[in-house]
Structure formats: structure tokens, C-alpha cells
Amino acid sequence: GNGIRFSGVYDRQEKLVHLFEATVGGAFRAPVSVSGLEDEFLRSQLDERSYEQVLEEIAMLEGAGEQYDRDAVMTGRQSPVFFGSAKNNFGVQLLLDGFLNLATEPHPRQSSAGIINPDNAAFSGFIFKIQANMDPRHRDRIAFLRVCSGKFERDMPAIHSRTGKKVRLSNSSKLFGQQRETVDVGYPGDIIGLVGHDEFGIGDTLTEDPAIVYNEIPKFPPEVFSILHNPNPSNFKRFRDGLNQLRQEGVVQLFQLKNAGSVSPVLTAVGPLQFEVVQYRLENEYGAPTRLEAASWKSVRWVDPASDLDKLYSFPLPTGSAFGTDVNEQPVIFFLDDWSLSYFQEKRPEFKLSDQPFQ
Numbered sequence: 001g002n003g004i005r006f007s008g009v010y011d012r013q014e015k016l017v018h019l020f021e022a023t024v025g026g027a028f029r030a031p032v033s034v035s036g037l038e039d040e041f042l043r044s045q046l047d048e049r050s051y052e053q054v055l056e057e058i059a060m061l062e063g064a065g066e067q068y069d070r071d072a073v074m075t076g077r078q079s080p081v082f083f084g085s086a087k088n089n090f091g092v093q094l095l096l097d098g099f100l101n102l103a104t105e106p107h108p109r110q111s112s113a114g115i116i117n118p119d120n121a122a123f124s125g126f127i128f129k130i131q132a133n134m135d136p137r138h139r140d141r142i143a144f145l146r147v148c149s150g151k152f153e154r155d156m157p158a159i160h161s162r163t164g165k166k167v168r169l170s171n172s173s174k175l176f177g178q179q180r181e182t183v184d185v186g187y188p189g190d191i192i193g194l195v196g197h198d199e200f201g202i203g204d205t206l207t208e209d210p211a212i213v214y215n216e217i218p219k220f221p222p223e224v225f226s227i228l229h230n231p232n233p234s235n236f237k238r239f240r241d242g243l244n245q246l247r248q249e250g251v252v253q254l255f256q257l258k259n260a261g262s263v264s265p266v267l268t269a270v271g272p273l274q275f276e277v278v279q280y281r282l283e284n285e286y287g288a289p290t291r292l293e294a295a296s297w298k299s300v301r302w303v304d305p306a307s308d309l310d311k312l313y314s315f316p317l318p319t320g321s322a323f324g325t326d327v328n329e330q331p332v333i334f335f336l337d338d339w340s341l342s343y344f345q346e347k348r349p350e351f352k353l354s355d356q357p358f359q
Helices: 040-045 048-064 070-074 092-102 233-249 273-286 309-313 338-347
Strands: 008-011 016-020 032-035 109-111 114-116 124-132 141-149 156-160 165-169 172-176 179-182 191-195 205-207 224-229 253-257 266-269 291-294 299-303 322-326 331-335
Touching (some): 224 273, 299 338, 331 338
Antiparallel strands (some): 008 016, 109 114, 156 165, 253 266, 322 331
């Protein structure tokens, strides 16, 4: 069935039907009855037309669909499909169980100290995601850590590789939806949420061994540009704080135009949907409505900060291009098109450009 008639799913691997009973708003796990395709129980629960349709559609899949091949899934040549309804809480547990069955064991990872195996005695892991306001009542900020080696223990000290400082990993949680549970111990492959560490950033390594620093998570050059305005000056603090938090989460990148005389930042992203996310969250989580102004630049390039910047700024840019800085005050240039970029590189080869910040 579908829509309001959606009542169950068929597991082709186990050849079992899972029939669900709707609960109010899907507030808790739907009661489920399990039976075989030919069982009388299933016949009694479906009208004759629906039952015949189920048999026909499954027969079509058996004849025309691909057979499950775990090796093909692991190498990306096949994708398993799960059906369900998160709103009604139908099939969610089947999805989670299937995901666990498909998951591989933790793999070795490349670091500055070479390949780190999961059975390495030293605890290590990296921050791959940051999310703010998961609990709006407390305006919390959670850094999600993937354990790569050793053993995580709550309250253990670890080295934050980017700053070199020792931190205590005390407020550790396991999250599922809105549910949280304190985590005392973690092993390679586990995901742990760490609350209350504003200094953590995406890609940071936490480790007992200072020689272990995991390779940076790849970043994609921005492709769309906009200027974000705060129309209500009284909201500036909320606007600034919210925007800084979203930047740390990696939703967008922030820049400032040089000598613009304006506090309106330049936002860059891979796609325009990210700008809509920023505006929605600024208004709903920080109470700061904004106005977005599209910009015509097509690319941004970082300039080697070791360059002669006075000489750089004395050079007239191609029409439509502009100087700016990133959040770390590194100089950048916004280019209107590929021709503008090529022209600058041809005329000023002494200035080294990069589509990523210089380290």
C-alpha cells in the first residue's frame, strides 16, 4: 500500500512480511506483526486485490530485479534500498538493522605518522561534524568524533592537535534523534558526541599520541557567492554569533570585502541551498532575519600571505573582480569569470594563488 494505505514492507532477503499498526504521530515504535508471504495471517490482513498486487510486484522483482550481492555493495556497484515511513515509524528498525549488517569493520586511516590501524594502543579520532542548537533550550554545541584507534574513556585527557593543548573529554554522549545517553567507553568505529568544546573544528584530531594527526577532510572550492545583510542593527550580536557558529559547522564559508565599509559578509558555498539553510537557521535559532543579495563572482582564490600585499593592492583588478579577506585575515580575490582569473595570473605571475587557504 501507499499513502494512508501503507501498512507494511516485505524483506526480500528473509522472505518475511512486516505489517505495522499506526500510532498517533509515530510517537513510538509501531507494533509489528511478522509473517511469510503465503501465510493465512497475511491474507486475513489484506483485501484480495492488495494481496494479489503484492504477489505480482514481488514476482516482477524476482524476475527482473538485481539479486543482492554484498561485495557489489561494498565496492559501490550496487545500492540496497529500504522502504518505510519515518513519520509513522514504519520500518525504521529494519533500516537500522540492515545498515548494521552492511557496515564494514573499522579500517586503517592515513595520518602524519603513517597508517594507523584500529588496534593501535593509542586513542585517536577526528572531528567530522559540528552541530549547534540540537537542544535549543541550552544552545549546546556538539562535536562528533569518530574513534579511529585505541580506547575512548570518559574524562580521559587528549591532545587537540591543531592547538597542541591538552583537553579533558568529559561530556560525552551517544545520540539518536532527540535521545542522548552518556558514553563511558568507545572503540574504533564508534561515534561520540562531545559537548562544550568551542575550540574543536571539523577535521581536528584528538589523540593520546601527539605524532598522530589525521589528514584533513577534503574541501570543495565554492561555486556560488552572495552578500548577507542584517537589516536590523539591533540584532547584530545575534547575527554575528549565529553566522560564526554556522561557519564553524561548515555550512558556508565567510569572507569580508576589503575597504567595503560594511559589516555585511560575503557567503560562499557549493550550492545555493546552503544559503537558504543559513537564513532559515539564523532566523529560527538566533532570532536574526536577514536579506540575501546575489553576487556575480564565479570563483575565489587565496593569495599567498607571504606576498608583497602593498604591491598586490596597487594592481588594478579585472573588471568585476574584488579583493577580500577570509576569517583568518588571509587575502583573497573574487573573480568574475575564468578569463579574469587567467588574465590576473598572466599579468601578475609573482602572486601565488590557490583554491584553498595557505597553511
